[in-house]
Amino acid sequence: MAEVDRRVLYWVMFIALAIPFINPLGLPVPITEMTKAVYDKVESLGPKNIALFSIAGGVSAWPEIAPSMVAVMRHLVKREVKIVVWGFFTDQDITVDMITSNVPELSTKYKYGEDWVYMGYLAGGETAVAALASDVHSVFKADKYGTPTEKLPLIQRVKSAKDVDLVLTVDTGSYITYYIRHWNVGKGTPVAEIGIAMQADQVVFYPANLVGLLIGVRGGAEYEKMIGRLGGGTITMDAINISHLLFIIVIALANIGYVMTRRKK
């Protein structure tokens, strides 16, 4: 019992993950404090405010972060907040396409250049984040589509970190720490994170003021519930429930097997 062929485990997991997509369970998703804090912050913003949506996560992490990205973007659009988008990943254009196709208001209700703007890709890691905090215009001369910044009224208003009311950093790595160091500690701009689950362990002991954190797909599902528009996160939550239950069961079985084989000896 203690030595099951691994492939049995893998097949069980593979099938178990498929079931909830075919036959949703729809267990309720309770709201956690970290997510509520991000929601409340966005809720407090309005048409006069500017939010920065920074993309530092690749397409390969979509299943974990896409639900939160879409839900937060929908909320921003609902509150009519002005949105500046830029990012640090080479495949981010595909991500921006995904967001705009899921949030059609960006092309209907919003006017590009005035209400939202996509500045494109930036290399340079922490140095770049620090530079942007003090002078956006010297880093970006034009947006992604080659329109010079002078012709983009929204980016004209964003000269440095001080002109931004909330940073939402989508992050699968260390960009949250860069934003905390240079935008929050340096300039006092509130920073919130859309992250992958493991970042929770590290962010909580980082000595800084974080507005809140959407922890992976769980955070996305909670956010969808709060904005009242269920989506990918909520659907995936069923798969999370099933798989996590499976982990608990398998760990329990492994221990029963372990204790029994030890008794025999």
Add this chain to the structure above:
Amino acid sequence: MTKATYSVGADFLAENLEEILLITTGRGFSFVVLVLSFIFFYIAIQLAKKGKAPKIRRMVAMDAIDEAVGRATEEGKPVHYSPGYAYMTLSSEQGPQTLASIGILSYVAGLCARFDVPIIYNTCIADSLPLVEETLRTAYRNEGKAEAFDPKCIRYQPGQSEYVSAVLGTFQRERPAVNMMIGGLYYEAVVIGEAANVIGATQIGGSANIHQMPFIIATCDYAMIGEEIFAGSAYVTKDPLVTSGIASGDWMKMLLIAITVLGAMLELSGVNVISQLLKW
């Protein structure tokens, strides 16, 4: 895919330096710590030269290398070695871990050369290739078997997941008896570790990346945690540097523990001199 249209230039940094530095004040004490690290290291070396080097505890994982290579010899199977993702370059903050890993590789390759065990090295770090090749070549030459070295044992893949897929394939096709993964590991730790368990390989793993420690411990027979991988190369070569490095590290830990205890007590009694010092 987009081109790197903009990046931050030197001229920009120079112009805005004061503002940037304003953000990063608070490095004063860090600098003191760094200088103290140098001083502690110097003292430890002087002590070692006088034969007063402190004893350190055994490193089980390093001692296990000989045994593992011995097992590969008996079974007539290769040894697999890989340094992890490490941001795919020596010029990142993961670079030192790759270097430490190559240091341990030079010992492992020597053993492999001595016992005529083939070694397979999979990597995705292109700029480490010259070092790896030279390390392996030298290890073979030092054993007097220069002609036995085949550079085709070094396999390169251009990215993290590519490297993972190649290692998975290598395991089933060439069935190494030993898998060693030491360096700046990321998600590959659990994948390679479990895939190596499937083929029953003896595993020695090590990394200073905290996020992979649970998985190295879970999958490997022998695990090197944190600073052990940095001490590894000097440990196997019986270099007095190792004790000096570890001893000076220990002093630094004790010093900072003392500061923590003192700081906590002062903070609790309302004196914030230590926290001000740390923020300096």
Add this chain to the structure above:
Amino acid sequence: MPYPTDPLILSGVWASVILTLMVYSYVLYKETPVFRFAEHTYISASLAISVVVAYQTLSSNAFLPISQGDMTYLIPIVLGLLLYTLPFREVRWVSRYPLAFIVGVGTGIAIRGSVHAQMVNQVLAAITLPKAPQPIDWFNFLFSLVAFLTSTSYFIFTREHTGVLKIPTQLGRYMIMLALGSYFGNTILFRMSMLSGRVEEILKVFGIIPWR
């Protein structure tokens, strides 16, 4: 959204799902020529993409400044080309220069960042008192502090873990396990949502669940 009909998109989603299943056949069955094909296709495509990206990086970061008259960028190009002395035995040592340079940068960056963020800032955070404390906050503060001190004592290598150090090091090991367990648990959440993403994609393309 309806199931895609555009032949380009349709062929794309089928290709990606078939390649995915080819890779998972390794896990769910065993290494076969099917997996080998996916593996080699992937590495091949990635090598080509890396060359294209490298070319783009060099044009915007090196060739562009040179064309604008900044000749200092010839230095890294020459250093980069020196790497290619590696296959020639007599001049192989020259390739150590670019390496020495890269190693210096990496080591410098690693040291300077870790002293500040991983050492000094951690001590500072450990002694920072809770704001507006309730009794439970005091408990948490002391718990973290004791956990930090005891688990650090476990990493002292030059003293035997007996006598005064016996109890702290033992307690420290427990605290480390608490942290590792937490990390393990969070990683499971991340990995499960990634895998369920692939499963969902497969089900979608096979038409088992509606396209969305």
Add this chain to the structure above:
Amino acid sequence: MSSILRRREIILFLTGIVGGLMIFEYFFAVKETAAVSSTIQKWAIIISTFALGLGIITAFRVHLSHVKKRTKGQWFFSAWLMGFFVLLTVIGLWNTKFVVYDWTFKNVYVALSTTLYAITGFYIFSAAYRAFRVRNIEAAILIVSGALILLRNAPIGEAIWKGFPILGEWVLMKGQVGGMRTLTFVAAVGLVAFGIRTLLGMERGYYGGGE
């Protein structure tokens, strides 16, 4: 000339100087070094980019030999790898928007990256099955902490018992912090000691051992 340039001391000195500059720039507000250090980092990126060619040589060395020797069950794949690489590189350098390149990028490269990234889902399952056994108190703590996080992250935990998410939240926000802080801390201590040895030219293990 070459006998001087060949000396190890000179090469090690270059490492020390470059590394020292990176450190100096971080701690001191000297305008000139900041500019120099930023340039140096850019140079390092350029040099590393050149190294890709070495990677391709290394890969082709292996695969050409397979094709020449007609290695059973391998040579065909090696030939495919090299042929497809050449084709795609030529197309990509010509025009990245061309349909073959763009299609391969999205449906092969991105899709397989995601697939391999997700393969961990299987392996972490069997790793948990093997590792989470109550062998001693340490293992028991690991299991309890991991299980509480699982039951916090999945809403099903709350459905089973209201206390699970509360305990899980405590482990995540408070309980694990001290241990995690130590791991961060000691890894840095080891790294700094190693870095000092490298910059002082005393860490020779990496330097290919001899000569």
